[in-house]
Amino acid sequence: MSMANINIDETAFFSHMQYNENARNVVKSEYNILMYCCSGSAVVEINYKKYNITPRTTINLTYQDILMRIYVSTDFRGYFIAFSPKLLVAEVNKLDFNFISALKRNAVINWSEHEAAYIESLFKSVELCEKFDDRELTTATILSQYICYMKLLKSQFHKNNMLEENESKINSSKKEYFYSFIRELFNNHRQSREVNFYAQSLNISSNYLNEVSQSVCEHSAKEIIDYYISSQLKFELNNTTKSMQELTEEYNFPNQSYLSRYYKRIMGESPSDTRKKKSSNSFTIF
Secondary structure, eight states: OOGGGOOTTSOEEEEEEEOOTTSOSEEEOSSEEEEEEEESOEEEEETTEEEEEOTTEEEEEOTTOEEEEEEEOTTOEEEEEEEOGGGGHHHHHHSOHHHHHHHHHOOEEEOOHHHHHHHHHHHHHHHHHGGGOOHHHHHHHHHHHHHHHHHHHHHHHHHTTOSOTTGGGSOHHHHHHHHHHHHHHHHHTTTOOOHHHHHHHTTSOHHHHHHHHHHHHSSOHHHHHHHHHHHHHHHHHHHOOOOHHHHHHHTTOSOHHHHHHHHHHHHSSOHHHHHHHHTTOOOOOO
């Protein structure tokens, strides 16, 4: 791609990571992010699944993932790159859906010594590039090194049989509809919880959207909608002071009671129970 076409919301950046007691406890990612742990340890939750972080570990976050830090050692050190999803649209579209699914299931990867040395070299290339003080060059380097990492990751998934062998059963049209459905859900989840709303935005029937969803990820479109909205509500309950009435209005529920029943059906606990748990968590930060 032409780096001259980058605009303000198509950014990429690099940083070192270290323990910081004043950093945010929970982050909803607006970028694609790759982190690498050089030393120390941490315990995190990504989309509410717990992972242990140790040296030679990478953490992979994609757009809208939720990262919660539960514990971070004071000697934690590492590298961090992030970039707008718009920067690698063409490359991401080339990836098999079963690879993306494996990435979602395995957000944290532990590497062998020689693999870790290669990953560190990718970060060090970006670090060296930053000395030139040229944003175009740095962005191009970040993206090229990230693509190298993704190729290594795909090789790792194949080697360890972590890919689901259902790719050949899913035609490209269904995958395109599914990706479009997820984008619509990201953008409009506060507006509607109905399958028909998203089907109409894609100019397909609700039945076909469900067929697409079942083919690609073995869940109905409604299950995906409900889980995503409930996850967003959980994030709001844990990280904002918004009242139930504010959330009811913002997420277009008819009343607070309806929101509470909806949330409990999906998450297995009431909104008030989620908020009570929030106060019992002890967080330290990268």
